[in-house]
Structures are given as C-alpha cells and as structure tokens.
Amino acid sequence: xxxxxxxxxxxxxxxxxxxxxxxxxxxxxxxxxxxxxxxxxxxxxxxxxxxxxxxxxxxxxxxxxxxxxxxxxxxxxxxxxxxxxxxxxxxxxxxxxxxxxxxxxxxxxxxxxxxxxxxxxxxxxxxxxxxxxxxxxxxxxxxxxxxxxxxxxxxxxxxxxxxxxxxxxxxxxxxxxxxxxxxxxxxxxxxxxxxxxxxxxxxxxxxxxxxxxxxx
Amino acid sequence: xxxxxxxxxxxxxxxxxxxxxxxxxxxxxxxxxxxxxxxxxxxxxxxxxxxxxxxxxxxxxxxxxxxxxxxxxxxxxxxxxxxxxxxxxxxxxxxxxxxxxxxxxxxxxxxxxxxxxxxxxxxxxxxxxxxxxxxxxxxxxxxxxxxxxxxxxxxxxxxxxxxxxxxxxxxxxxxxxxxxxxxxxxxxxxxxxxxxxxxxxxxxxxxxxxxxxxxxxxxxxxxxxxxxxxxxxxxxxxxxxxxxxxxxxxxxxxxxxxxxxxxxxxxxxxxxxxxxxxxxxxxxxxxxxxxxxxxx
Ligand SMILES: Nc1ncnc2c1ncn2[C@@H]1O[C@H](COP(=O)(O)OP(=O)(O)O)[C@@H](O)[C@H]1O
Ligand SMILES: [Mg+2]
Numbered sequence: 331x332x333x334x335x336x337x338x339x340x341x342x343x344x345x346x347x348x349x350x351x352x353x354x355x356x357x358x359x360x361x362x363x364x365x366x367x368x369x370x371x372x373x374x375x376x377x378x379x380x381x382x383x384x385x386x387x388x389x390x391x392x393x394x395x396x397x398x399x400x401x402x403x404x405x406x407x408x409x410x411x412x413x414x415x416x417x418x419x420x421x422x423x424x425x426x427x428x429x430x431x432x433x434x435x436x437x438x439x440x441x442x443x444x445x446x447x448x449x450x451x452x453x454x455x456x457x458x459x460x461x462x463x464x465x466x467x468x469x470x471x472x473x474x475x476x477x478x479x480x481x482x483x484x485x486x487x488x489x490x491x492x493x494x495x496x497x498x499x500x501x502x503x504x505x506x507x508x509x510x511x512x513x514x515x516x517x518x519x520x521x522x523x524x525x526x527x528x529x530x531x532x533x534x535x536x537x538x539x540x541x542x543x544x545x546x
Numbered sequence: 547x548x549x550x551x552x553x554x555x556x557x558x559x560x561x562x563x564x565x566x567x568x569x570x571x572x573x574x575x576x577x578x579x580x581x582x583x584x585x586x587x588x589x590x591x592x593x594x595x596x597x598x599x600x601x602x603x604x605x606x607x608x609x610x611x612x613x614x615x616x617x618x619x620x621x622x623x624x625x626x627x628x629x630x631x632x633x634x635x636x637x638x639x640x641x642x643x644x645x646x647x648x649x650x651x652x653x654x655x656x657x658x659x660x661x662x663x664x665x666x667x668x669x670x671x672x673x674x675x676x677x678x679x680x681x682x683x684x685x686x687x688x689x690x691x692x693x694x695x696x697x698x699x700x701x702x703x704x705x706x707x708x709x710x711x712x713x714x715x716x717x718x719x720x721x722x723x724x725x726x727x728x729x730x731x732x733x734x735x736x737x738x739x740x741x742x743x744x745x746x747x748x749x750x751x752x753x754x755x756x757x758x759x760x761x762x763x764x765x766x767x768x769x770x771x772x773x774x775x776x777x778x779x780x781x782x783x784x785x786x787x788x789x790x791x792x793x794x795x796x797x798x799x800x801x802x803x804x805x806x807x808x809x810x811x812x813x814x815x816x817x818x819x820x821x822x823x824x825x826x827x828x829x830x831x832x833x834x835x836x837x838x839x840x841x842x
Pocket of ligand 1: 341346347365366367368369371372373374546
C-alpha cells in the first residue's frame with residue numbers, strides 16, 4: 331500500500347532529514363515510527379501525505395507515484411489519507427462542528443449528510459455535546475480527538491498520526507491509543523509517529539526506528 | 547457539486563467580508579473613486595458625441611442681413627437660396643423679432659436692454675440644409691451668399707461641429723489612456739485587498755489544502771469576494787454619478803433659465819456594461835492575487 335524507494339529528503343544545507351529510506355507498509359498494518367527528536371519521523375509522515383516531496387527517490391501510495399502528482403490527484407489522495415498533525419491544525423475561530431465538517435464540505439457533500447456524519451463521528455470519539463465549542467475552549471485531549479475526528483470522517487484508507495500522545499497524561503494516552511486501535515480494527519492502515527518509548531513497551535506491532543534520517 | 551461549491555463559496559466570501567469589514571469598505575471606496583472618474587469621463591464624452599451627432603443630422607444656417615433689409619432684399623436672397631435643392635427656408639427674423647426673442651430669453655433681466663440706443667441685432671433668414679449633402683456644400687453656399695450685397699455674414703452650426711470633431715480625436719485618445727490607467731488602478735486596489743484577505747486567512751487556506759480541497763475550491767470564495775467588491779465599487783460609482791448628475795441639471799436649469807443643454811445620463815445598457823466591467827476587474831484582481839499565492 332505504501333512503498334518508499336531510496337527516499338532522501340533534505341531541507342537546505344543542513345543534515346538531511348531522511349537518508350536512503352526504503353520500506354513497505356501493507357494494507358491494514360499498524361506501524362509505529364519511532365526514534366529520537368529530529369530523527370525524521372514527521373518528515374516521513376508528511377511525505378506519505380504529500381505535504382513534503384522527496385528530494386530524490388520515489389514513493390508509491392496505492393500504486394500512485396507521489397513525486398509527480400497534480401492538484402486534482404493530490405486532493406483525492408488527501409481525502410483517502412487522514413493525517414493528525416502534532417499541532418492539530420484546527421481553526422481556532424471555528425466551532426468543533428465546523429472544523430470537522432470542513433473535510434466533508436470540500437467534497438461538496440450536502441449539508442444533511444455533513445450534519446449526520448459529523449454528529450456520528452463526534453459521538454464515536456466521545457465528543458458529543460462539544461459541537462459548538464471552539465478549539466481554544468477544549469483540553470489537549472479533546473483537541474486531539476477533534477483532530478482525529480476530522481482525519482477519519484471520510485473513512486480514509488490510511489491514518490497518519492504524528493505524536494498523538496505528545497502532551498497528554500497517562501490516562502489520556504491510553505485512551506487515544508485505544509481509539510487508534512479501534513480505527514485500525516475497522517480496516518484502516520494506521521501509522522503512528524512517536525518518540526515515546528513507553529508506548530512501544532510490550533507491543534506486538536511493527537516498529538520502524540529512525541535515527542538521524544536512516545532506518546535503523 | 548457545482549451548486550454546492552457556489553453556495554459554499556458565496557457563504558465564505560460574505561462571512562469574510564463581514565469579518566474584515568474595514569479593509570473591504572476601504573477597498574470598495576477607493577475602487578468607487580476610480581470607477582467614478584471613469585464613469586464621469588464617459589458621461590461627458592458620450593454627451594459631446596450625442597450633441598455632435600444631433601448637430602450633424604440637421605444642419606442649420608443663419609444668414610444675417612446688412613442693416614434693416616426691405617422686402618426686395620429678402621426676396622433676392624430667398625430666390626438665390628431656392629436654386630439649390632435640399633434647402634428649406636424656416637423663417638425670416640426681422641430686427642424687431644430678434645429683439646423680442648432676446649427679451650423673452652432674458653426674462654426678468656430684460657430690463658438690461660432698456661439702456662440700449664436703437665436695435666443692434668441683425669435681421670436673419672434661418673434655413674435648414676438636408677443631410678447627405680457634399681461635405682463642403684455649406685462652405686460653398688456660405689461663400690456665395692456672403693458675396694451678395696444684402697448679406698452681412700453667414701453662420702452655420704457645422705462650423706463648430708467641425709472644430710469640435712477635430713478635437714474629439716485627441717479627447718478620445720486621452721480618454722483611452724486615462725481610462726486604462728484608472729482600470730489599472732482599480733485592478734491594483736483589488737489585488738491588494740484580496741492579498742490581505744488571503745493573508746488573513748492563510749491558516750484556513752493551508753488547512754483546506756491539507757484536508758483535501760482542490761485549488762479551485764480554495765480559490766472560489768476569493769474570486770467571489772473580489773467580484774462582489776468590484777460590483778459594489780461599480781454600483782457606488784454609478785449612484786454617486788447619478789446624484790451628481792441630478793444636482794447638476796437642476797442647478798443649470800436654475801442659473802441659466804432655459805434648458806437648452808440636454809445632458810443625457812448613461813443609458814441602462816451602458817450602466818450594465820460598466821457594472822459588468824467592474825465585476826470583471828474584481829474577478830481579475832483576485833485571480834492575479836491568487837496566482838501569486840498558489841504555486842502548487
Ligand atoms: N520545514 C523544515 N525546514 C527545515 N528543516 C526541517 C523542516 N522540517 C524538518 N526539518 C529538519 O529535519 C529533521 C527531521 O525533522 P522531523 O522530521 O520533524 O523529526 P522528528 O519528527 O523525528 O522530530 C530535523 O533536523 C529538522 O530540523
Ligand atoms: Mg516530529
């Protein structure tokens with residue numbers, strides 16, 4: 331489903347963020363990408379999401395070569411791939427409902443469908459009743475779940491989560507991880523980037539470790 | 547899909563305009579000024595053109611007599627005139643008729659004439675030349691008539707028209723250059739207000755792209771916003787021009803006392819055309835602004 335072939339990524343003159351990364355992730359897998367801060371985890375996810383382009387090498391997602399993708403295809407790719415950003419990327423002056431609805435509005439879904447799906451998804455993420463709040467009025471865990479809601483509302487094939495437990499306490503971390511598991515069980519390919527080694531203890535999942543841009 | 551996009555874009559455009567009211571009001575105001583100058587220029591230009599056309603279609607000529615002509619003198623000139631086809635004699639105005647006419651025109655200021663010794667106004671024959679005559683027929687006729695002893699001077703409206711027509715070429719050129727500059731100014735204003743709008747919403751633009759919006763979807767609200775701004779600027783200009791026009795014609799009527807200047811306002815077709823143009827300016831401005839922003 332996702333294939334990297336000798337991917338390099340560098341930002342200007344500094345040390346490259348990714349060096350000769352080749353890997354394959356199968357449909358329906360649950361993969362952790364780990365490594366110390368600055369190892370290139372975020373960059374890896376962004377390349378899958380086509381928010382960054384490889385400097386060299388190439389990437390296939392669902393058989394599509396991401397290195398030469400046009401606007402139309404890019405938008406289709408992103409509708410099939412949900413990404414939960416480390417900083418959530420929610421609009422602070424829009425309500426929870428509006429933030430989540432955005433992902434359906436851009437597809438031209440009728441309002442009746444949008445309303446139903448948004449309410450369902452918010453309920454699924456235990457955010458029922460928070461529709462009219464604005465992100466700054468919510469706790470970190472709630473904002474995280476709003477970001478996840480927006481990422482999964484289109485039933486994407488792939489869910490990318492960047493440090494989803496980044497600044498959450500132990501209980502919320504467990505909660506979010508359980509949620510990601512539930513989404514995975516529905517058939518979604520899930521890739522979680524985290525520097526938190528605690529999360530990986532005793533996991534039976536596949537773990538890809540990055541170090542200074544290389545797969546260890 | 548189309549309908550949804552349009553409705554969504556319309557809603558976003560209006561929401562953004564009301565959120566950034568001041569920026570938009572300033573933008574609309576400055577654009578209205580640019581359009582107003584343009585429209586006013588067009589109004590003046592069209593009126594001069596109408597006037598010239600009107601004059602050209604019915605060419606009138608006044609033949610002024612030397613002294614106070616007797617019947618025989620008038621007969622002689624009339625006979626001479628009737629040799630030429632296409633000439634109609636309208637009326638003979640004697641010296642005293644001319645004085646009466648002047649008194650009527652001056653109305654309550656007629657007292658000014660009381661101090662005059664005798665009657666300095668000439669008697670005249672008013673004639674009309676049918677259109678479609680050879681270009682220099684009026685000139686030839688004028689020369690021939692002025693050779694007659696009874697005739698002092700011949701004037702025809704075409705003399706003025708010819709002079710103005712010569713100037714109109716230059717006026718047209720200045721108008722095109724000036725209008726072009728105003729067009730660019732309006733475009734520049736739109737480009738900048740939309741640029742501000744994009745900057746103030748760049749988070750939203752980024753997020754829309756990240757959740758899978760096409761460029762078209764992201765751009766549409768800005769294009770609608772620019773078009774609405776252009777339209778409002780255009781409407782404001784027309785309304786101000788109309789008010790100015792109404793004030794001007796009542797003033798002229800009051801001051802001069804007779805409404806021989808027939809100033810015509812822009813026709814509905816012209817108004818529609820101008821509004822369409824202002825919408826196009828708005829649309830084009832946002833397109834340029836967006837193309838600088840979207841490199842993807
Ligand atoms: N937009 C960027 N511009 C410049 N350097 C960047 C950018 N994004 C990431 N980097 C650099 O690339 C390297 C990897 O970053 P990142 O992928 O964010 O690592 P991680 O998520 O594992 O902490 C770091 O050295 C970082 O400074
Ligand atoms: Mg990171």
